[in-house]
Amino acid sequence: MxxxxxxxxxxxxxxxxxxxxxxxxxxxxxxxxxxxxxxxxxxxxxxxxxxxxLAMVRELRTIELDASGEGSDLVIGAGMTLTEVSEHPLVREHFPSLAKAAGLVASPLIRNMGTIGGNLNLDTRCRYVNQTHFWRQALGGGCLKSEGNVCHVVPKGRNCVAAMSSDCVPVLISQGAVIEQVGTANEAGKRSVPAGEYFRADGLRHTVREDGELTVAIRLPLPSTPRRSAYAKWSVRQSIDFPLVSVALRFDLDQDSPHGVVQGLTVVAGVLGAKPRLVTKLDDALGKKLSDPALSRIVSERVHKQCKPLENVPFEAPYRRQMLAVYTRRAIEALTAD
Ligand SMILES: Cc1cc2nc3c(=O)[nH]c(=O)nc-3n(C[C@H](O)[C@H](O)[C@H](O)COP(=O)(O)OP(=O)(O)OC[C@H]3O[C@@H](n4cnc5c(N)ncnc54)[C@H](O)[C@@H]3O)c2cc1C
Ligand code: SF4
Known part of the structure; x- marks a missing residue:
């Protein structure tokens, strides 16, 4: 034990x-x-x-709309459990991909305990470090992220490339979330960090959170134009499993088009390294209808080209890369099937 x-x-x-x-x-x-x-x-x-x-801190346990700024935001307290996030009517209505991602974490018991703040600040994972101390010693004394001084994934690397494996993080980045931090990082005692700038490419310290800081809330701007969003994760058992690859997609659609012409597109892939990957060069997907088969082909091809998993979690990297493209295509096709 x-x-x-x-x-x-x-x-x-x-x-x-x-x-x-x-x-x-x-x-x-x-x-x-x-x-x-x-x-x-x-x-x-x-x-x-x-x-x-944080168990007794009631201030962290709210989900509410805030219309005090320029637009309206949905503000989720860091202490809300993943079950509460996945089942909340406001989350389901405005951010269905977040409800889905939170509902795919681990198992019901873990979602009843685990919080959205913990999911955001989840430590990075690697097959060489998430092991017992005894196991790590048998490998030769650990690695950069534990007791050792070498990385077993990128042996000449100076950074740790352990994987950011949170289900909610790619979705939060894709939806333009802002992380509300309180603490001793600056004189004001609080700051707001866009989710896309919250993560660093070093698994030893993969967020910009300072030691004296606490995440109090996640602020999500409500969509001002029609939007369709999706989240897909590939894991082996479909339960109690971290993602082996994951992708969050956001399509901003033309206000006047009844057929959903794509005006904006954000694609964020997870489990590739310490920092989620924002997929770029998607311009030729814009102007296409959501139901156009060319759209899912273009996006899944770009995902495959730009996302190169490392050998840091189970399953071979080339297979995970292939599965990421497959899951991306299926997620887009599922959006037009409903
Ligand atoms: C068997 C198993 C399967 C799992 N599967 C998945 C999965 O499929 N997908 C997934 O995403 N996760 C998975 N997890 C990981 C974990 O359960 C979830 O990520 C969960 O959301 C973590 O939340 P927590 O509140 O329990 O975090 P904690 O364990 O309490 O904390 C996690 C980290 O976040 C920090 N932290 C927590 N709250 C705050 C805050 N408000 N401000 C600043 N730092 C904070 C802690 O200091 C710690 O470093 C799994 C875990 C287990 C044991
Ligand atoms: S990526 Fe390298 S340094 Fe980081 S946990 Fe894995 S083996 Fe250790």
Whole structure:
């Protein structure tokens, strides 16, 4: 049986109290649902002296519309569980791809515990590091992300390329989400970071979140024109499985066209490295109808050309690359089938 290391636990009840604890305990870690951090502690990937639990912080547990800015936003508190996000009527109405992604995470039990804030800040994963300490020692003493000094995926690399495997993150980026951070990163005590700028290409520290910062909410601008969105993940068992590749798609459609002419297109792929990949050079897909077979062909070809998985999660990289293109095409075709 894998045992947890010893640590203290704080149970603050307000965001201010969390921030004060983070300031006074620089080596402490935040725990929300605990479904990612606790297994990592059992694997001795970190040994913090203290965990600061968000379980009692009611401020983080809301989903509401906010019309105080230029447009309206849907604001999701970081402490909402994945089940609550996936089932919430406002999320389902305005951001169906997010409802789908949250509903595809792991299993019902884990979705009842795991939060959207934890999913956003999920640590990166790699077949060489998400193992017991004993296993890592048998491999030769760990790697850059654990106890060692070499990367087993890119042996001459200086960065870790462990994979960002969150289901919700590609969707949040595709929908133009903004991450609301509170804490000691700046004098104002808070900042807003576009989801597309939140991630870094180094799996050792793959977000721009500072140690003294807490994610309090995710702000999603409501679509101002007709929009169709999709999320697809390939995993082997369809349950309790992280994605082996994933893709989020957003089609902004012509206001006046009854047949859904594509005016804007955003495609974000996950599990390729520490940072999600924004697929580019999609201009020749614009102006096509959503139902045009050429659209799904163009987009899936671009995805295949630009997205090159690494050998850091199970299954061979060329096969995952192929599956990513297949799942992209199927996701687009499914949008026109309903
Ligand atoms: C068997 C299994 C299968 C899984 N399958 C999937 C899957 O298919 N897809 C998927 O996406 N995930 C999967 N997960 C991972 C995990 O369950 C989810 O990502 C979940 O959303 C994590 O949320 P949490 O609240 O439990 O995070 P925690 O474990 O509490 O925290 C995760 C990380 O986020 C940080 N954190 C948490 N909340 C905040 C906050 N508000 N501000 C700043 N930092 C914060 C923590 O410090 C920690 O580093 C799986 C986990 C298990 C055990
Ligand atoms: S990508 Fe390299 S450094 Fe990162 S966890 Fe995997 S083996 Fe370790």
């Amino acid at each position: 894998l045992r947890l290391p010893q640590f203290g636990v704080e149970l603050p009840e307000t965001v201010d109290a969390v921030v004060a604890l983070l300031r006074d305990n620089p080596s402490a870690r935040i725990v929300a649902g605990g479904t990612d951090i606790l297994p990592n502690l059992k694997h001795r990937l970190d040994e913090p002296p203290k965990l600061i639990s």
